[in-house]
Amino acid sequence: MRADHPLRAIRQLANESLAALQADFSALYSGMGRPLIPPERLLRAMLLQAFYSIRSERQLMERLDFDLLFRWFVGLGVDDPVWDHSTFSKNRDRLIEGDEAARFLSALLPQPRVKRLLSSEHFSVDGTLIEAWASMKSFKPEDGTGPGDPPTPGGRNADADFRSEKRSNETHASTTDPDARLYRKGPGMEAKLAFLSHALMENHSALLIDACGTRVSGHAERVAALAMIEAHADRSRSITLGADRGYDAADFVNERRSMNVRPHIAHNLTRAKGRSAIDGRTTRHAGYAASQRIRKRIEESFGWIKTVAGLERPMVRGVDHVGWGFTFAATAYNLVRLPKLMARVT
Known part of the structure; x- marks a missing residue:
């Protein structure tokens, strides 16, 4: 070699x-x-x-x-x-x-050669959908009142017709992976059994400094972001947190400001009356535009983790296993990028 x-x-x-x-x-x-x-x-x-x-x-x-x-x-x-x-x-x-994946990531970042590449003031956060290793046919009523699977010859999967059946996370659960939840990524898109994985990126070198996995919900991304940025918040000095419009919620923005974290979040103008929790106090600064430009680099890590590391639909079940795999893949992503980053500063 x-x-x-x-x-x-x-x-x-x-x-x-x-x-x-x-x-x-x-x-x-x-x-x-x-x-x-x-x-x-x-x-x-x-x-x-x-x-x-x-x-x-x-x-x-x-x-x-x-x-x-x-x-x-x-x-x-x-x-x-x-x-x-x-x-x-x-x-x-x-x-x-x-939970050795989180410890592995935490042990990598304090190394002197790595630490000097990291910013302590500017961060970005985002979440991505991880498809569950479970079939939609396994998503059945929890009370067992649904129709039974008809007998099928040759060991094939049973035929199923979902057109007349109403399914939701309140009444149904997957028999293959009970932690998986039905989730639609956007309007008009197909609903899938999935999990959410979240990552916190520092903006200087675009390295991932924290990651976790959760069950899907409408507020899971904001809750995970609160937990991840809290460890880096310092009330004696201000830091920034870039994010997309999914984080534009008044309670999230107010919580960030109470921790002295400036919420560099994209405007969500699709809400009623086009109201946004982000006002001129934030957008007037040049750093806001920089955060909005740099935060999109977190999508590069998600693309690598899903396509190269194989986390688009991992062959594991349960939120703990999926979250562990995502955190470990985040560490692998950092290790792939670090040799080139370190070469630039030597």
């Missing part, structure tokens, strides 16, 4: 973050029972899965079996046996229970 290969710098950054998590890793294991996959190797393998768009754990193990680059990055010797894909999945679930 050539000396300037991007994976060299990525592996060094990842190793420094993983070294800071050793105490957390030790707490996850009791030391009894069968030997488990070392967490640092498991997380490095999952990074490769995100970088190279490997769809399943089975395919990842097959790639590890013959690819020397993958073995070097993970920390496996040439003759070391590769894990069984089911063992890998079970060990990954243990990390999900320990």
Whole structure:
């Protein structure tokens, strides 16, 4: 492998973050029972899965079996046996229970080479739809009064006709993934079983500094934004938060101002009488236009996370698993961008 290969710098950054998590890793294991996959190797393998768009754990193990680059990055010797894909999945679930994705992201950002790239005053927030790994046929009445599935030959899925059936999250739930909710992204668009994932971006280098997943609702994006920006708010100095018009709500704007966070939010003029919670106190400043221009870069991270890292419709169920996967993919996105960003300032 050539000396300037991007994976060299990525592996060094990842190793420094993983070294800071050793105490957390030790707490996850009791030391009894069968030997488990070392967490640092498991997380490095999952990074490769995100970088190279490997769809399943089975395919990842097959790639590890013959690819020397993958073995070097993970920390496996040439003759070391590769894990069984089911063992890998079970060990990954243990990390999900320990919320190691958020800790991994948090351990990456304070590194001196990374911290100097980050802004502490200007941020952007946004949310994106993550389609659930569940069929619309699984969305059935919770009281069990709906029609039963007719028998089908050959093991095929039962036929279903939803045209005359009214379905809502108040009366129905997915039998495959009860955490998933029916959600329509916009007027005239198809409703899908989905989750919402949220990210907080710093505006200087467009790196993601926080991420989470939630169930879908009309106010989930604003609630998540409040939780993420609160850790960075400082009442002794003002910071800015850019966002799209979905965050243009009076309660959200007032809450931000009470925390000394200037809400650089796009006007939502589609509301009744075209009223917006953002007035001239905010829009008259040149920084407002800059925030509105830069905030759109967060869509680049969502595009990478969905298409390259495979989170458009992840093959996991439950809001905890989906949120963990999104946060981990956000860390992978930062690691992909960091070598070039660090090269610019050296």
